[in-house]
Amino acid sequence: xxxxxxxxxxxxxxxxxxxxxxxxxxxxxxxxxxxxxxxxxxxxxxxxxxxxxxxxxxxxxxxxxxxxxxxxxxxxxxxxxxxxxxxxxxxxxxxxxxxxxxxxxxxxxxxxxxxxxxxxxxxxxxxxxxxxxxxxxxxxxxxxxxxxxxxxxxxxxxxxxxxxxxxxxxxxxxxxxxxxxxxxxxxxxxxxxxxxxxxxxxxxxxxxxxxxxxxxxxxxxxxxxxxxxxxxxxxxxxxxxxxxxxxxxxxxxxxxxxxxxxxxxxxxxxxxxxxxxxxxxxxxxxxxxxxxxxxxxxxxxx
Numbered sequence: 001x002x003x004x005x006x007x008x009x010x011x012x013x014x015x016x017x018x019x020x021x022x023x024x025x026x027x028x029x030x031x032x033x034x035x036x037x038x039x040x041x042x043x044x045x046x047x048x049x050x051x052x053x054x055x056x057x058x059x060x061x062x063x064x065x066x067x068x069x070x071x072x073x074x075x076x077x078x079x080x081x082x083x084x085x086x087x088x089x090x091x092x093x094x095x096x097x098x099x100x101x102x103x104x105x106x107x108x109x110x111x112x113x114x115x116x117x118x119x120x121x122x123x124x125x126x127x128x129x130x131x132x133x134x135x136x137x138x139x140x141x142x143x144x145x146x147x148x149x150x151x152x153x154x155x156x157x158x159x160x161x162x163x164x165x166x167x168x169x170x171x172x173x174x175x176x177x178x179x180x181x182x183x184x185x186x187x188x189x190x191x192x193x194x195x196x197x198x199x200x201x202x203x204x205x206x207x208x209x210x211x212x213x214x215x216x217x218x219x220x221x222x223x224x225x226x227x228x229x230x231x232x233x234x235x236x237x238x239x240x241x242x243x244x245x246x247x248x249x250x251x252x253x254x255x256x257x258x259x260x261x262x263x264x265x266x267x268x269x270x271x272x273x274x275x276x277x278x279x280x281x282x283x284x285x286x287x288x289x290x291x292x293x294x295x296x297x298x299x300x301x302x
Contacts, residue, residue, distance in 0.1 A: 001275050002268055004224040004233050006290070008283040012202055012221070016056035019198065019223035020064075022277050027137070027195055029065035034135040035099075036194070038142050038159050039075045041211045042087035046143035046203050048211075051088060053200045057141055058097050072131050074104035074162050077172065081105040104129050104165070112165060120187050121180040126164050126171055128191040138194040140227075144201035144218055144234055145209040150181045152246040154210045155234040156197045156227040157257050160188045182256035189227060189266050197230050198223045206243040216241055220286065228267025229274045231258055236293040251297045271297040 005022035009015035035058070037049040045053070058069055071094070075081040081103045085091060094101045104111065112127040132138060142159040151158050164171045175184055199222040205213030218241055224230045235252050253259060253270060262269040271294040278284040 001273055002224060002226040002229045003275050003277050004222055004226075004229050005277050006233070006283055006287045007221045007279065008219055008286050009221055010202060010217070010219050012050055012052040012200060013056040015202065015221035016053055016198060017060055018279065019221050020060050020196070022279055023196075023223055023225070025196060025225075026064070028061055030067050031065070031137040032068040032135070033061055033066045033070070033137045033139055034131055035061075035069055035071045036132070036138065036140040036159065036163065037071060037073055038162070039073045039081070039084050039088065039090075040162060041075065041078055042084045043211045045200065046145045046205055046209075046215070048084075048088065049141055049143065050200060050202070051093060053141060053198070055093065055097065057139070057198055058099055061139065062097075066137075069099040070102055070131065071099060072102040072104055072129060074165060076105075076166055102131055104163070105167070107131075115191050117187055117190060121178065121184045122187060123174065124169060126188065127168065128188075129163055132163060132192045135192075138192055139196045139198070140194040141198045141200065143204075144199060144220070144237065145205035146207055146213060146238065146244055146247055147209050148207075148213070149210075150176060151185060151257070152182060152244070152255065153231070153235060153238060153257070155199060155231040157189055157231050157261055158185050160192075161185060163191070164188060183260040186257050186260035186264060186266065189261060190264055194225070194227070196223065196225060197227055199230055199234060201234070201237060204238065204241060206238060206241050226267040228258055228261045228269075231261070232268070232271060232274060232294065233276065233290060236290045239293050240289055252294065253297050271295065
């Protein structure tokens, strides 16, 4: 079993603290933490990580004893990573809160290592940031949204695409032109394992995405340590909100991102291994609806 904390809230700052508290994690004392946000663009949440979510997450990690926090990200295509971070005020926030920023677009060849993934749909493997490969601890924060360019949804697994470079070999062309795009998304995640994932679903795209789409108030925050479980719960919530045929169809654990990730041992392999935990009546009522959707997968062997 793996726990996924669920809190119904419109208050991002409070919600981040609540979901982390529900998990009861105590694994950041003295750690150097590398933080992966969702800065594909600078569009308002859920197009990108909301600064309030980021602020609350960093403060929570510092309060939990993290010795150092480094935000490391590659944005685009579109504006440069530096331009996107400037638009979002990330450098000012880093100075205010005392964390470091690494622009993966600017680290050069020495900052990347080649991952020769076996049994992979990537024809030449892929490069991955050394800062994540060498990290003492990794935290990821993602959004709740669909993906209009073949991924179907972009939650924690898809957020890892931002850790594959744009320069050099045209990895993004290979990814987006492949009939195995969703499996390839999962395969990127074999390169690392986060200690915490926080999903901001205060607002969600139920169609379109990743930068713009049909936005609704979902008023939910999730946290967990298992990317497959987080994405399964995220898909269940998108279905509850009313989403695209691609995200709505079939069993959740037959969604290709999730199925491939489970096959690779990146997390749970069925919905009955997920325990939703809540701390108040409103959140529990919402979680009960999510459990009903997840329960439709429970009779299926994986």
